[in-house]
Amino acid sequence: MSLSRHQDPIVAIATAPGRGAVGIVRASGRDLQPLIAALIGAPLAPRQARYGAFKTAEGEAIDHGLAxxxxxxxxxxxxxxxxxxxxxxxxxxxxxxxxxxxxxAAMGLRLAEPGEFTLRAYLNDKLDLAQAEAVADLIDASTEAAARSASRSLGGAFSKEIDALAERIVNLRMLVEATLDFPEEEIDFLEKADARGKLQRVLAQLEAVQSRARQGALLREGLRVVLAGQPNVGKSSLLNALAGAELAIVTPIAGTTRDRVSETIQIQGVPVHVTDTAGLRDDADASDDVERIGVARSWESIASADAVLFLHDLTRLNDPDYQAAEARIAQRLSQVDRSRLIQVYNKADAPQEAAAVAQAHSQGGAALMLSARTGQGLEALRQLLLERAGWQAAPEGVFIARSRHVNALGRAREHLGLAAEHAAQADAALDLFAEELRLAHQALQEITGRFSADDLLGEIFTRFCIGK
Incomplete structure (x- = not known):
């Protein structure tokens, strides 16, 4: 997206593709009077709807509606x-x-690019960058909690938190910069101005915002969960049980699932993207090339997942062939971070002696018993997934956030930490202290867009839908 073209008048269809009761065409520019005269044939009173014909160049009606x-x-x-x-x-x-x-045409009206209406709102100080991003997040929200959080960010809740932090850092910077102009006062500055105390309070406030931003990022991006294991251990049944619908075909025939099947569910408002994968087995055991490709894709999904549910079949734990295959899969899964791996023993509605065997075969990491058929243990699994995701805050207290916001807050926290280290030294170097404060302030400004590069704006707004 070229920012050099933002002075051009633009127009686009602002409603979603397809048929509907009402559709909106939106135009924006410095002066739209020629366009109003051509289509409506009369002036429009500000912010008052007028019903009439939208006219062709020959004066015929294209349609009748509100302007x-x-x-x-x-x-x-x-x-x-x-x-x-x-x-x-x-x-x-x-x-x-x-x-x-x-x-x-005579006034240079052109089709709007994706997100260009909201970009202009940002460039004209109607929204800051975090609020502008919240517009897209509100449209894309996949759960009620995500929509409410995006609405809070659009209303400025997140931006106010960032601005309050930035203001406290600016006040501390002013004290430091003033002291640097009077070197003879430097020795007493940290004590007299309570610089260390002010910095610690800013750090505590920043950490609280960080925690809420991580929760907001989780609400926006969700948790990627992959169901892995040998063929016919109940992965598809578990996907169907979690989703509450028959999404995947379930049969006693091993290898029924040949490719990935995904569904997004929500747990306490958190989007959880669950992927059922083809059963894991050696290439030599696969029935054909299609199944081999499916198994390869399964391992790709496992590598990028936030959580991997390694499913075991309680009824087959004593089968030597099954045990050998389990060992081979476990060996390869040992490369997965243990914090992402959850051992799940399915078919807990089987005889109790099988459940006892499962405890002896636990291969490390969290272990959970459940029955995809009866629903036993599903609620415990949901809670464990939230725990692994780091979900703590109540949705009503969370504002939507993105990975870039979390990263910027992390960098601000790092610079404030370095500033605290400089302040703790007996011969504190105030110039280094001031520089770390400046860098922390700059990182925070990236969130609201008061310090941002054109390529970042292009990356953000081109992901919007056309007409918004």
Whole structure:
């Protein structure tokens, strides 16, 4: 996305593709009066809906609907905005869009790029960068908790936390910079100004924001869980049980699942992306090339998962062939971080002696008994997944956040930690102390966009939908 073009007037269909009762075409620019005159044929009162015909160049009606004009700066983008609310048929909206481009050709009206309306809102100080990102997060929210958290961020809750932190760092920087101008006062500065105490309070506040941001990032991005194990141990049954629907085919025939099957569920509002994989076995045991490819993809999914559920069949633990295959899989899974690996013993509704055998065969890591058929142990599994994800905060206290926000907060925490180390030294170097404060402040400003590169803006806004 080129920021050099943000002065051009733009137009786009603002509603989702497909048929609907209402569809919206939105335009934004410095002066849209020529466009209003061409399509409506009369001036529009600010922020008042007017019903009438949307006209062709020959004066014929394309459709009848509502037109609203929002003069600058009192609009979403901060520019003049025209919204045409027509019937939601795709052909009607395309005709209306084409008419807008035709009527606005002389003024340089062009199709909007993805996210360009929100980019202009950011560039015109209607939203900061964290709020702008929350617009897309609200649209993409996959759970109610994620939507509520995105709404809080859009309303400025996250930005206020960041601004409060930045202000406290700025105040501390002012004290340090002033002291650097008067070297004779340097010795007493840390004590008289309570610089160490102020810094510790900022650190405590930052750590609290970090914790909530990690929860928000989890709400946005979710937890990637992979079901792994030998064929016919109950992976597909477990996926169906967790999802509450028959998503995967379940049969007694080994190798029924030939490729990955994924579904997103929610646990206490946290999105959990569960992937059922092809049963793991040696290439020589695979029935054909399709199954071999499926097994290879299973290992790819395991490598990128946040949590791996290694399923065991309680009814086959005494089978020598099964035990040998388990050992080979366990050997390869030993490369997976133990914090990501959860041992799950399925078919707990089998005879009790089988359950006792499972305890003896536990291969390390968390172990859990369940029955995908009866639902026994599913709630314990859900809670264990949340625990592994680090979910702690109540959804009502969380604002949506992204990985880049968490990373920026981490860098700010690192610089404040270095500043504290400098302050703790007997001959504290205030110039180094000041530099670490500056870097921490800069990291925080990246979150709200007060310090950002054009390529970062392009990366963020091009992921938006067109018309937003």
């Amino acid at each position: 609203l004009h929002f003069p600058a700066p009192h609009s979403y983008t901060g520019e003049a905005v025209l919204e045409l609310q027509a019937h939601g048929g795709p052909v009607v909206l395309q005709l209306l869009l084409a008419r807008c481009l035709e009527a606005g």
